[in-house]
Amino acid sequence: MKEQLGFCVDCVDTQTCLTISQLILFNYKKKQQMEESVTSTHRHTLDRETILPIYIGLNIHSRLRSKKLIKQFSSLGISITYDRVLQLEESMALSMCRQYRLNDVVCPLHLQKGHFIAGAMDNIDHNYC
Numbered sequence: 717m718k719e720q721l722g723f724c725v726d727c728v729d730t731q732t733c734l735t736i737s738q739l740i741l742f743n744y745k746k747k748q749q750m751e752e753s754v755t756s757t758h759r760h761t762l763d764r765e766t767i768l769p770i771y772i773g774l775n776i777h778s779r780l781r782s783k784k785l786i787k788q789f790s791s792l793g794i795s796i797t798y799d800r801v802l803q804l805e806e807s808m809a810l811s812m813c814r815q816y817r818l819n820d821v822v823c824p825l826h827l828q829k830g831h832f833i834a835g836a837m838d839n840i841d842h843n844y845c
Contacts, residue, residue, distance in 0.1 A: 738766035743793040760796070769794060773801040 741764055760769075773795040776786050789795035796804075816822050827833065 735768060738768040739793065742766045742769050765796065765800075769796045770804065773797075774804065777801045777805070 742760060744764060772789060773786055776782060776789065783798050786795055786798045786801060790797045
């Protein structure tokens, strides 16, 4: 029966199982948290924030810049919140600025003479640096 429906009998290593596992972990609530959530709007905790919801939120924001879509995915438990996306982007920008100041140059450290390099530049239009 399981084989007829397309279920994987031994799917420990498949991407589908990993994806579902991450979403279950991300959306897991303890009984105490469920009772408190009646008055609280905070849904997820950082200690159970898995890679998939982070990836989905950052990917949607970088490709589409859609606050509405991120909020919809977040309400479904598929993505981190829009505010968390902005928080992570700010943290990455600050980290890059610190590295630029430390090296006193805006370029990757792993450049090597004699190797072809392809890259893209963008203005750092944040007020973090």
